[in-house]
Amino acid sequence: RHALRQIATGVDRAGRLVNQLLTLARTEGREGAQQAREPLDLARLARDVVGDWVGPALGKQIDLGYEGDAPAMVLGNAVLLRELAKNLIDNALRYTPGGGCVTCRVLTQGEFVVLEVEDNGIGLTEEQAEMVFERFYRVDDATTEGSGLGLAIVREIARQHDASARLLPNVGGAGVTARVAFPLWRPPPPPPPLPDDFSELYRQSPPIGT
Numbered sequence: 001r002h003a004l005r006q007i008a009t010g011v012d013r014a015g016r017l018v019n020q021l022l023t024l025a026r027t028e029g030r031e032g033a034q035q036a037r038e039p040l041d042l043a044r045l046a047r048d049v050v051g052d053w054v055g056p057a058l059g060k061q062i063d064l065g066y067e068g069d070a071p072a073m074v075l076g077n078a079v080l081l082r083e084l085a086k087n088l089i090d091n092a093l094r095y096t097p098g099g100g101c102v103t104c105r106v107l108t109q110g111e112f113v114v115l116e117v118e119d120n121g122i123g124l125t126e127e128q129a130e131m132v133f134e135r136f137y138r139v140d141d142a143t144t145e146g147s148g149l150g151l152a153i154v155r156e157i158a159r160q161h162d163a164s165a166r167l168l169p170n171v172g173g174a175g176v177t178a179r180v181a182f183p184l185w186r187p188p189p190p191p192p193p194l195p196d197d198f199s200e201l202y203r204q205s206p207p208i209g210t
Helices: 002-028 042-052 054-059 078-094 126-131 150-160 198-204
Strands: 038-041 063-067 073-076 101-109 112-119 164-169 176-183
Touching: 038 042, 038 078, 042 054, 042 063, 042 073, 042 078, 042 101, 042 112, 054 063, 073 078, 073 176, 078 101, 078 112, 078 150, 078 176, 126 164, 150 164, 150 176
Parallel strands: 063 101
Antiparallel strands: 038 073, 101 112, 112 176, 164 176
C-alpha cells in the first residue's frame, strides 16, 4: 500500500507540473496575449476565488479570509485573473503551517487596484523575494510540494495586464505578502449632449461633397 501511495503521489505531482507548464505556455504565447479584456470587478473575482479555496484551507487547518467590500474595477480577462489569484492563494497555503492565517484583500490606491495575499508562513529574505518569480525557483528551506511555476505564471499574467507583481517579506513578523498592482479602470466620459436646435448643428457642418 505504501508503494501504491508513493506512485499515486508521483502521478499527482507529474500531472500538476504538466498542467502548470501548459498554463504557462498558453499565457506566454499568442493565446494569452489575444485573450479578450473587459472591465471587471477584481474585488468580486478575488472573493469568489477565496471561496473556492476555503475547503483546502480548512483541510490544512489554516484560517483563510478576505478583506474589502468596495468594487475595484480593472480592465482584464476573467479567466487569466482567476488563474493569477488562484496561484497566489495556492502558494500562500503551501508555505503556511497548520494553525496559520492567509488573508486576501483588494484595495484601491489612487490610480491603482491592488490585490494582496498575505500569510504568516515560513517567510523569505529580500534576496529570495527577487528570485521567486523565476521558473522552477523555490526557497532553500521549502519542504512542501510544488513545481516552482505558480509565481512565474502570476508574473506573466500581471505583465499582460500592465500590472506589477512583487513578493514582500512581512515587516516585523513571519510570512510574506504577494502584491499585484493593476491600473484602475475608469469608464470613458460620456459624449457631449446634442444641441437642442438641430438647424444650428446643420449650419456648422460642412456641405456634402466639399
